[in-house]
Amino acid sequence: MKISANKKKVIVLSVMMGLLILTGFINLSINQTEAVVNTSTNVVSGNFFTNYRSDRDSARDQEKLYYSAILESASSTSEAKSNATNALSNIAALVESELYLESNIKAKGFSDVIVSMSNNFVNVMVSADSLTDAQVAQIVQVVQEQTNKSIDNIKIIPVE
Numbered sequence: 676m677k678i679s680a681n682k683k684k685v686i687v688l689s690v691m692m693g694l695l696i697l698t699g700f701i702n703l704s705i706n707q708t709e710a711v712v713n714t715s716t717n718v719v720s721g722n723f724f725t726n727y728r729s730d731r732d733s734a735r736d737q738e739k740l741y742y743s744a745i746l747e748s749a750s751s752t753s754e755a756k757s758n759a760t761n762a763l764s765n766i767a768a769l770v771e772s773e774l775y776l777e778s779n780i781k782a783k784g785f786s787d788v789i790v791s792m793s794n795n796f797v798n799v800m801v802s803a804d805s806l807t808d809a810q811v812a813q814i815v816q817v818v819q820e821q822t823n824k825s826i827d828n829i830k831i832i833p834v835e
Contacts, residue, residue, distance in 0.1 A: 723800075723834055724787045724789055724800075724802065724834075727789050727800070728789065731789075731791070735766060735770065738762070738766060739763065739766065742759040742760075742762050742763050742766075743759075743763070745758075745759040746759050746760065746763075769792055772790075772792060772821060772822065773790045773791070773792055775821060776788075776790040776792075776797075776799070776817060776818060776821055776822075777789065777790050779817045779821075780799065780801070780813075780814055780817050783810075783813045783814070783817065785801050785802065785803065785810075786802045787801075787802035788800065788801050788802070790818075792822070795824075795828055796824075796828050796829075796830065797818050797822055797824050797828065797829050797830070798830045798832065799814055799818065799829070799830070799831045799832065800832045800833075800834050801814065801831065801832070801833055801834065802833075802834055803833040803834070803835075804833060804835050805833055806831065806833050811831055814829075814831050815829055815831070
C-alpha cells in the first residue's frame with residue numbers, strides 16, 4: 676500500500692507534535708521536582724552550613740590536586756614547583772585558621788559557624804536569626820586576635 680506525500684507530511688507533523696508535547700510535559704515535571712527540592716533544602720539553615728562546607732572542601736581538594744599535579748609533573752619548571760609548594764602551604768594555613776576561628780566562635784555559644792577568609796577579608800556566617808552588639812563584639816574579638824584584620828575587613832552574617 677502506497678502512502679501519498681500529503682499523508683506522509685501529516686504523519687510526520689503529528690509525530691513531531693506528539694514529541695513536542697511529551698518534551699514539554701517532561702520539562703514541566705522536572706522543573707516542579709527541582710522547585711520542591713530547592714524549597715526544602717533552603718528551609719533548614721543546617722543544610723546551608725553542611726552544603727557550604729562540602730562545596731568549600733571540594734573546591735580546595737580540586738586546588739590541591741592541581742598543585743600536586745604540577746609538583747609531580749616532570750615537565751614543570753622549578754619556579755612552577757616552588758609556586759605550587761607555596762600555594763599548598765597557603766591552603767593548609769588558611770584551612771587551619773578557618774577551623775581555629777570556627778571552633779573558637781562556636782565556643783562562645785553559637786550553634787554553627789562558617790569562616791571564609793581571603794587575603795584581605797574575613798567573612799563569618801553564624802547560625803542565628805539576628806545578632807546582638809555583644810555577640811558581634813565577641814566574634815570580632817576572636818577574629819582580630821587570630822588575624823589582626825581591621826574591623827572594616829570583617830563581615831559577620833547571620834544565617835537563619
